[in-house]
Amino acid sequence: MLLAAPLTLLALFFLLPLLTVFGQSFAAPDGPLGTYARVAGDSALRYSLIYTFQTAAIVTLAALVLSYPVAFLISRAQGRWLVIGMVLVLVPFWTSAVIRSYAWLVLLQRRGVVNEIMLALGLIDRPLRLANTDLGTHVAMVQIMLPFMILPLLSAMRGIDPSMLRAAAILGANPWRQFVNVYLPLSTPGVGAGCVLVFISTLGFYITPALLGGSSPMIAVAIEQQVSRLLDWPLASALATVLLVLTCALFMLYERLNRRLAGAGEGR
């Protein structure tokens, strides 16, 4: 009974539209699988898919590398420093991605803040092209994704018993081995959760790549183009379905991997 209302809501506003999209992807004039054939045959669309996964991988990796030390510092902080650290993570997290994307556009455009400062300092003679490049888009996406990486890492790190590192130290592990042999393995649940969260969120990134551009449209941008410019709903639906299926497949792979690791933890 308690579940009836949320289930109805989900069915009406999530499952139903999803099924509609799924159904629509087969509604092409050239036969039920025509749209999928077109996706497979269109090299630009194929590349867009590859580019999307590639971008997600880069963003995930960059976010992980940047977030790990930040999360570590916050996990060790106390009192005022802990509050400052959390505020610095949460305020951007609570700020709309649209606003942050526009902010990046302001920063990175031809006459943007970054270029103006570098010109004023004499570091460059002419403004650099920062917006509409892969680099610019990646930087912006990484920044937007950071909290999704930091928060799971932080939760895993705060769960690590501080006596673990003391034990490692007294048993003869120098700081590097304390990290590699004890701290890193104990923080992997956070690494896994953060990476999955960022990777999957990045796969569906729309507003930031739409504003900042890049060498190829992300798949979400491509879908939007099919709908609003080409009015090709079946093709857009097919692309969305492909993205959804690939995402689900990846997630299941992660779950299986996770369970196998946890299974090893239960004893062999």
Added chain:
Amino acid sequence: MNDMSSSQALGTFPDTSRTRGARVEFDRVSKDYGELTVLHETSLTIEAGEFFALIGPSGSGKSTLLGVLAGFVPPSYGAVKVDGTDIVAVPPYRRNIGMVFQNYALFPHMSVAENIGFPLKMRGCGKGEIAERVKKALAMVRLEALGERRPAQLSGGQQQRVALARAAVYDPRLLLMDEPLGALDKNLREEMQDEIKRFQRAFGATVIYVTHDQQEAAFLADRLAVMRGGMLEQIGTPRQLYEMPGTHFVASFLGEASLLPVAEIVERHGREVTVRTQGGLVLRALAPSRVSERRAVCLRPENIAIGASARERDNHFLGVVEEAVFTTGTLRYRVRLPGTDGALTVRVPSHPGIELLPPGASVDIGWDATMAVTIAEE
């Protein structure tokens, strides 16, 4: 001995057998965090091969002292010497000290065998050597069959034994134990106490054992130090501390004690004094050399005789039973003496031939001069 200690650097291994314990010296060590002093200037020497217990309530500084020795807590002042060498500047991972933590601190992502092998791996031992020594260590704590399990799959007592094996597998000459039995239930704790004692005898290392359980400390340790408020209150053998406590705190921290505040010292004769208590009783007691203005006479409940035999004692009074209870094996009385505020606790062995006196009954109680000791009253 000194040669041994200098060659005891990381990576070198004396043979498992016959490594003697290290001598530990705290030389005017103190620790403060800004305004807060958690350890006042403390000097303490622990002899090679000694089983030494630090006891005291939480916040008394015993864990700080242990942390300073392990290298987790840098002292604000003073030197910590192991076999004569100051180790304050040596990081924990180069101290070659074994340690058992209160919550065991076993690595949850490693098997039992990997946990025990960890210190050997850190010392660059080969796979074959590690396997062999881990096997030996597992046999020593009787967990041969559980090497492949994860710590979470073991009982508390088994985890405790793994922690012990892990701390001992690299033959440290100094083994620190921070409330190692704190998380176990009473029966298991007693069983493990036997095991730890047997283990230390076989192993020969110096053991420094932190606990708040005075019975455990008295059972295990050769000597103990009672700590209070970041200071050493008294050091001695368990028997010395129990029978000749220097202060009220030590007297009541170790076992039960009744105190009679002293008004004046009437007469001194050798080790004994005759005193008048604040209640006006005149009695004889032992007077240890420690001098203090405010004194009390400390009495252990099992040293006070009750009934007819009390009349032959050096100190003999007529009291009134305030409270009488049977606890397993003993009859426990609270007896009020004329003119005193509090009552004395008296414990006599119970048997079917003895009558439990009712409250309100008048009773002879007495004790010899050597059974009471004057202590400092704070």
